[in-house]
Amino acid sequence: xxxxxxxxxxxxxxxAIKMIIGYEQGxxxxxxxxxxxxxxxxxxxxxxxxxxxxAVYLTKKEIVDNDKIGVIGNFYVxxxxxxxxxxxxxxxxxxxxMTVDEAxxxxxxxxxxxxxxxxxxxxxxxxxxxxxxxEKIDKMSREERWAYWKTELSKCIRCYACRAACPLCYCNxxxxxVNCPQWLEPWSAPLSNIEWQINRxxxxxGRCVGCGECAAACPLELPIGLLTKKMGMDIKDSFGEWKxxxxxxxxxxxxxxxxxx
Amino acid sequence: MEKLIIKxxxxxxxxxxxxxxxxxxxxxxxxxQKAEFALIKNATDVHYDSQTTISSxxxxxxxxxxxxxxxxxxxxxxxxxxxxxxxxxxxxxxxxRPCDAIAFKPMTKIFNSDYQDELYNKRYEKITLVTFxxxxxxxxxxxxxxxxxxxxxxxxxxxxxxxxxxxxLVEVFTEKGQQLIDLAKELFEKADESIDKDAVLxxxxxxxxxxxxxxxxxxAFKSSxxxxxxxxxLGCGACAYVCPVCTCFDIQEDSHGNQGRRIRCWDSCGFxxxxxxxxxxxxxxxxxxxxxxxxxxxxxxxxxxLNIYGCTGCGRCSRACPVDMNIVEHLTSIANSIHx
Numbered sequence: 001x002x003x004x005x006x007x008x009x010x011x012x013x014x015x016a017i018k019m020i021i022g023y024e025q026g027x028x029x030x031x032x033x034x035x036x037x038x039x040x041x042x043x044x045x046x047x048x049x050x051x052x053x054x055a056v057y058l059t060k061k062e063i064v065d066n067d068k069i070g071v072i073g074n075f076y077v078x079x080x081x082x083x084x085x086x087x088x089x090x091x092x093x094x095x096x097x098m099t100v101d102e103a104x105x106x107x108x109x110x111x112x113x114x115x116x117x118x119x120x121x122x123x124x125x126x127x128x129x130x131x132x133x134x135e136k137i138d139k140m141s142r143e144e145r146w147a148y149w150k151t152e153l154s155k156c157i158r159c160y161a162c163r164a165a166c167p168l169c170y171c172n173x174x175x176x177x178v179n180c181p182q183w184l185e186p187w188s189a190p191l192s193n194i195e196w197q198i199n200r201x202x203x204x205x206g207r208c209v210g211c212g213e214c215a216a217a218c219p220l221e222l223p224i225g226l227l228t229k230k231m232g233m234d235i236k237d238s239f240g241e242w243k244x245x246x247x248x249x250x251x252x253x254x255x256x257x258x259x260x261x
Numbered sequence: 262m263e264k265l266i267i268k269x270x271x272x273x274x275x276x277x278x279x280x281x282x283x284x285x286x287x288x289x290x291x292x293x294q295k296a297e298f299a300l301i302k303n304a305t306d307v308h309y310d311s312q313t314t315i316s317s318x319x320x321x322x323x324x325x326x327x328x329x330x331x332x333x334x335x336x337x338x339x340x341x342x343x344x345x346x347x348x349x350x351x352x353x354x355x356x357x358r359p360c361d362a363i364a365f366k367p368m369t370k371i372f373n374s375d376y377q378d379e380l381y382n383k384r385y386e387k388i389t390l391v392t393f394x395x396x397x398x399x400x401x402x403x404x405x406x407x408x409x410x411x412x413x414x415x416x417x418x419x420x421x422x423x424x425x426x427x428x429x430l431v432e433v434f435t436e437k438g439q440q441l442i443d444l445a446k447e448l449f450e451k452a453d454e455s456i457d458k459d460a461v462l463x464x465x466x467x468x469x470x471x472x473x474x475x476x477x478x479x480x481a482f483k484s485s486x487x488x489x490x491x492x493x494x495l496g497c498g499a500c501a502y503v504c505p506v507c508t509c510f511d512i513q514e515d516s517h518g519n520q521g522r523r524i525r526c527w528d529s530c531g532f533x534x535x536x537x538x539x540x541x542x543x544x545x546x547x548x549x550x551x552x553x554x555x556x557x558x559x560x561x562x563x564x565x566x567l568n569i570y571g572c573t574g575c576g577r578c579s580r581a582c583p584v585d586m587n588i589v590e591h592l593t594s595i596a597n598s599i600h601x
Contacts, residue, residue: 031584056495062548155297159529161581164496187326187511187524187526188326219315219580219581220297221292221293
């Protein structure tokens with residue numbers, strides 16, 4: 001049994017933790033697994049192909065109750081947990097957040113500061129393919145850019161896999177599901193698809209942890225991850241490094257922008 | 262049924278003839294590393310390298326968004342406008358797979374189970390299905406477990422089976438299929454009886470039978486298996502939207518002052534909102550209940566009510582799922598145990 005499986009099984013046996021969410025081998029790639037028994041823990045794995053952002057489950061009422069849940073997630077899970085905590089969406093005492101180091105040993109986070117420290121020193125480098133794609137779009141004229149996004153987003157079928165895979169899309173009722181008034185057209189059409197993505201990205205700005213799971217979830221492989229990434233870069237240019245909180249709803253008297261005074 | 266032979270090098274000539282005569286020809290085109298059905302203008306647009314497409318071809322008869330009717334109010338009068346006849350055009354679906362062709366049978370039954378859906382029927386009547394038998398399959402394919410197969414001729418108008426590097430067998434089953442042959446008669450010759458279609462078909466092991474699933478789930482409404490299987494499900498609509506049989510839709514209003522249109526667009530039983538009542542009560546309150554609905558609908562309610570199953574074994578839902586809700590795996594586990 002791997003060190004991860006052993007540790008997870010021990011945690012369940014001790015009884016303080018009722019369930020562990022981690023990764024198991026799936027059909028082609030690793031996928032999320034919910035371990036309820038020490039036996040289930042045998043299936044746990046961890047490697048650089050473990051991409052799902054497991055933090056998406058931590059705000060689901062049907063999964064989280066009063067029992068303590070263990071999570072063995074990747075870097076982005078830890079980063080998302082910090083964000084969810086800062087947005088008052090989770091109680092940290094409901095969870096035991098863990099990740100795995102290069103030697104295959106489990107790292108357990110005792111508190112939010114330890115998570116912040118870990119995240120500050122372990123940020124993976126930006127994906128060069130994504131950066132190149134953003135650069136290419138930046139160089140386009142306004143008309144070309146409009147044509148590019150219209151063509152790409154026309155293919156969107158509005159399955160909302162991007163929304164469902166995003167751990168920070170936790171609204172009980174998404175704006176696109178509201179129909180009194182109807183803010184967004186909920187059917188698939190070029191303009192309403194663009195509207196939907198603009199809304200999604202604006203709601204993510206300054207909050208997105210950059211895990212890329214929205215793009216990975218898209219069955220049509222639309223380049224929607226470029227939008228969140230680019231928005232993140234713009235936010236960083238305007239407001240500085242990702243610290244914590246929600247940059248677009250954080251107001252300080254000392255903000256340099258004049259329009260807000 | 263007629264069996265013909267066409268040289269592989271002549272297939273594009275045949276297809277170009279079809280494109281010239283038929284206003285709408287839909288076929289798989291290259292889409293990134295994969296393939297998607299799209300309108301084609303040239304035979305060379307067709308992408309033959311992918312086993313299957315990301316989405317099914319159901320949108321040819323059941324578009325993701327369609328206008329049901331339009332209206333305009335002028336004082337006390339309201340005028341209604343039906344969908345114009347020119348919206349229903351002759352269509353050839355080229356290089357469908359057997360699992361795509363079969364899917365139109367359950368779809369047609371659903372759209373005629375009590376109300377006869379005129380829009381669906383008008384579109385479907387205009388479709389001719391040219392299916393290509395599968396000589397390859399991937400690990401998500403399971404058509405042999407749902408009653409189909411890599412060479413299944415069910416519901417196709419014509420079927421092309423590539424026999425070797427030079428020729429393909431063309432089986433013609435319907436008048437519609439024959440009309441396509443007639444567009445380029447000179448390219449075909451009678452097939453020799455010795456041609457062995459089965460020998461070139463993909464080998465897809467049968468993992469269960471659909472009847473076995475039906476029997477195992479008929480008393481399983483309260484089983485714990487639904488929660489166990491659906492725990493990782495994110496509740497998106499990817500599986501339903503790429504499925505060739507899923508037909509759930511929503512009705513929306515696109516109104517602008519005194520005019521507007523009523524729209525039908527795809528919906529999914531995987532969404533929480535799908536069954537949410539105005540009061541806030543939700544009879545399918547969690548993902549387990551929604552996943553159960555998906556499986557029971559396809560393998561219990563449809564066979565019991567419509568005498569047809571709602572799954573063709575194409576595997577698209579599994580390929581599209583962000584968290585690998587592999588339906589074969591889940592169905593196999595249902596088939597191998599008793600659930601109550």
